[in-house]
Amino acid sequence: MNSSYLLSCPxxxxxxxxxxxxxxxxxxxxxxxxxxxxxxxxxxxxxRATPDEAADLERQIDIANGTSSGxxxxxxxxKEVIINGQTxxxxxxxxxxxxRPPRAxxxxxxxxxxxxxxxxxxxVGNCVGKRNYRFFYMFILSLSFLTVFILAxxxxxxxxxxxxxxxxxxxxxxxASVLEAVVCFFxxxxxxxxxxxxxxxxxxxxxxxxxxxxxxxxxxxxxxxxPYSYGNIFTNCCVALCGPISPSLIDRRGYIQPDTxxxxxxxxGIAAYGAxxxxxxxxxxxxxxxxxKFVLQAAATPLLQSEPSLTSDELHxxxxxxxxxxxxxxxxxxxxxxxxxxxxxxxAALTDILPLKEEHVGHQFLxxxxxxxxxxxxxxxxxxxxxxxxxxxxxxxxxxxxxxxxGLVKLSxx
Amino acid sequence: xTQYRPQEDxxxxxxxxxxxxxxxxxxxxxxxxIQRDYSDGTICQFxxxxxxxxxxxxxxxxxxxxxxTLNSFYAEAEKxxxxxxxxxxxxxxxAYFIFLCMETHYEKVLKKISRYIQEQNExxxxxxxxxxxxxxxxxxxxxxxxxxxxxxxELLTSGLPGxxxxx
Numbered sequence: 001m002n003s004s005y006l007l008s009c010p011x012x013x014x015x016x017x018x019x020x021x022x023x024x025x026x027x028x029x030x031x032x033x034x035x036x037x038x039x040x041x042x043x044x045x046x047x048r049a050t051p052d053e054a055a056d057l058e059r060q061i062d063i064a065n066g067t068s069s070g071x072x073x074x075x076x077x078x079k080e081v082i083i084n085g086q087t088x089x090x091x092x093x094x095x096x097x098x099x100r101p102p103r104a105x106x107x108x109x110x111x112x113x114x115x116x117x118x119x120x121x122x123x124v125g126n127c128v129g130k131r132n133y134r135f136f137y138m139f140i141l142s143l144s145f146l147t148v149f150i151l152a153x154x155x156x157x158x159x160x161x162x163x164x165x166x167x168x169x170x171x172x173x174x175x176a177s178v179l180e181a182v183v184c185f186f187x188x189x190x191x192x193x194x195x196x197x198x199x200x201x202x203x204x205x206x207x208x209x210x211x212x213x214x215x216x217x218x219x220x221x222x223x224x225x226x227p228y229s230y231g232n233i234f235t236n237c238c239v240a241l242c243g244p245i246s247p248s249l250i251d252r253r254g255y256i257q258p259d260t261x262x263x264x265x266x267x268x269g270i271a272a273y274g275a276x277x278x279x280x281x282x283x284x285x286x287x288x289x290x291x292x293k294f295v296l297q298a299a300a301t302p303l304l305q306s307e308p309s310l311t312s313d314e315l316h317x318x319x320x321x322x323x324x325x326x327x328x329x330x331x332x333x334x335x336x337x338x339x340x341x342x343x344x345x346x347x348a349a350l351t352d353i354l355p356l357k358e359e360h361v362g363h364q365f366l367x368x369x370x371x372x373x374x375x376x377x378x379x380x381x382x383x384x385x386x387x388x389x390x391x392x393x394x395x396x397x398x399x400x401x402x403x404x405x406x407g408l409v410k411l412s413x414x
Numbered sequence: 415x416t417q418y419r420p421q422e423d424x425x426x427x428x429x430x431x432x433x434x435x436x437x438x439x440x441x442x443x444x445x446x447x448i449q450r451d452y453s454d455g456t457i458c459q460f461x462x463x464x465x466x467x468x469x470x471x472x473x474x475x476x477x478x479x480x481x482x483t484l485n486s487f488y489a490e491a492e493k494x495x496x497x498x499x500x501x502x503x504x505x506x507x508x509a510y511f512i513f514l515c516m517e518t519h520y521e522k523v524l525k526k527i528s529r530y531i532q533e534q535n536e537x538x539x540x541x542x543x544x545x546x547x548x549x550x551x552x553x554x555x556x557x558x559x560x561x562x563x564x565x566x567x568e569l570l571t572s573g574l575p576g577x578x579x580x581x
Contacts, residue, residue, distance in 0.1 A: 033509060047553035056447045081452045090452065098555055102452055116456065138506075228455060242502030243494050244520050249553045 008157040008177060015160055020153060027146045034139035035124065042248040043129030044115035046096060046104060054097035061092075084227035103228070105209055119208040128208075131248070134241045137198050144191045151184035205229040205236040447556040448481065458488040460549070460557050471542055471561060480534055480546070484527065484557065491523035524550055 009021040049057070061077055077092035079099055090099045093106050096113045100106070105117035107127045116130035128136045158177050161170035171178060201211060205228050210216060216226035230236050446468055451461040462481045464474050501519055505512055517525075528548050539546055545560040552558065 037510070046555070049555060050552065052445050053447055053552070053556055053558075056445070083453060083455050088452075099449075101450065102456055238499055239494050242499045242506070244492055244498045244501070245518060246492070246520055247518070247524065249550070 008154060008174060008180075011161070011174075012153055012157055016156070024146070024149060024153070027142060027149060031139065031142045031146055034135050034142060038121075038124045038128070038132050038135040038139050039126050041126075041132045041135065042250060042252065043117075043127040043133075044131040044246070045110070045127075045129075045248075045250050046098065046101075046113040046115060047250050048095070049097040057092075057097065057099070086224065086227040088227070103207060103210070116207060117209055131245055137195075137202065137241065140191060140195045140198060144188070144195045147184055147187045147191055151181065151188055154180050154184065202240045203233040203236050205240065444561045446559040446561065448558070449556055450554070457492050458549075458554055459485045465559075467561070468544075468559060471544055472539070476538060480538075481557065483530065484549075487523055487527045487530065491520045491527075 009024070012020050079090040081088050081090055081102065083102060088102050090102065092098070093100050093113050095106060095111065098113065100113055101115060103116045104113050106113045107117065107120050109120050110127050114127045114129040116133070118128040118133055120127045121136065124136065124139070126132070154177050157174065158170055158181070161173060165173065201208060204226065206216060206226060215224070217224050230239060444467065446465050448460050448465065451459045460481050462478050464477055468477060498519060528550070531546055531548050535546055543561060547558045547560065549555070549557050
């Protein structure tokens with residue numbers, strides 16, 4: 001689109017005014033700048049809770065719910081808060097081990113909780129949240145201006161040429177203009193539409209997430225009014241676009257400390273399968289099989305997001321129903337950046353961490369409600385196993401084995 | 415992480431040194447977490463409810479005053495008004511390059527907060543064997559009090575050996 005615009009530039013610059021390509025250029029650079037800013041800034045990721053905090057929260061929840069209920073999965077945890085007269089439910093995030101602040105949501109693609117979560121934009125390749133919403137808005141606004149600008153001047157170009165040489169000749173002279181006009185025309189509809197939508201969201205202080213779910217009604221006097229809105233459009237806009245930006249809460253340049261040195265992973269299926277065998281030999285218990293099942297199911301289910309990388313070292317304390325087995329070295333750590341604070345991965349085995357990814361994956365697995373049945377999977381072809389291990393198996397299988405043994409030793413020393 | 419300023423006063427140096435000791439031995443400490451209070455929306459506020467674990471360590475009033483002061487600092491940081499709009503517009507006009515030269519208002523207040531916390535630790539909490547951690551080190555989720563083992567007292571420990579309290 002821009003290249004054919006560049007081709008029409010000389011003609012337009014000469015014919016009308018040289019300001020046209022200049023303005024076009026400025027707009028283009030502004031668009032690219034805001035795009036890069038949106039893509040590369042932290043949307044407002046909430047770092048995961050430290051193990052102590054997670055343990056403390058768990059304890060409080062257990063006290064609140066009575067003793068831990070039986071069953072494979074603990075009950076969903078919510079807390080209610082009254083904000084500005086509205087009751088808002090705060091959900092507990094199993095992956096991040098926190099109660100999500102209001103308006104925050106867990107992005108499955110980024111695998112992080114994001115404050116004031118708007119949506120995950122695939123064009124930008126990042127979540128849009130509290131910290132980068134204004135950049136995103138400026139990006140789409142400037143892009144809509146740019147698209148309209150280009151469309152207008154491509155049409156002008158063709159018209160001016162056709163005044164000289166006739167319409168068909170004009171099209172022959174600059175064939176790219178046709179393509180450009182078509183592309184621009186469709187872009188205008190979609191981008192301008194999107195800008196309009198986000199302008200509406202900003203003026204009513206809602207997020208895309210809330211709007212899609214229909215959380216707040218717009219009509220006055222209704223019961224579920226938006227508690228975050230400041231009342232008038234102007235204030236809402238100012239706050240969204242010119243309000244203070246909080247600094248990033250994550251350390252994006254820090255190194256993730258591995259728990260144990262990871263030797264290079266074997267890349268063949270056979271070794272992986274062999275390792276799986278040794279693991280299942282080691283864990284005999286029902287619960288272990290259950291958790292294996294769960295992970296296999298999850299691995300077999302086509303998930304949209306990229307597969308997480310694992311640290312093999314997270315273990316449970318015994319006592320968590322169904323999940324608290326020492327052999328859940330299948331539990332997963334956090335994926336690669338944007339990652340939370342480094343110390344999370346350095347924990348010694350005596351932690352209370354629920355199987356992060358397992359639950360998370362399980363959570364997602366349950367929502368779309370497409371479940372390959374467990375026995376079928378577990379009857380398990382080596383293929384399924386090795387695929388699982390491929391998912392799991394960035395770390396070497398030997399080290400998995402080693403770590404689970406180590407974990408057992410540590411647990412026994414409690 | 416808080417950096418230590420050069421201390422002129424000897425007594426201050428003593429407390430700073432003590433603070434370092436406290437941080438190192440904080441791995442053997444009981445931790446008390448004060449969670450966020452969302453009743454006013456998404457602004458950063460911490461609950462002023464007095465946790466029962468601190469009952470024997472600190473007076474209720476001191477605790478409440480500390481938390482309330484922290485809350486007021488955060489409110490100041492997130493305040494929306496003329497100056498924040500001006501800063502936002504100026505930043506936008508300069509394509510955010512201005513943040514290479516100056517800090518945002520929020521960052522300035524965060525620095526103030528960490529100075530305040532260090533002061534409070536030195537004056538009030540360290541003598542009582544407590545250590546307050548800066549919420550910004552915990553992702554603004556909690557304010558945590560570390561009750562460090564004092565000589566001659568026994569505390570139930572739920573902390574983990576080897577954890578670095580600075581992180």
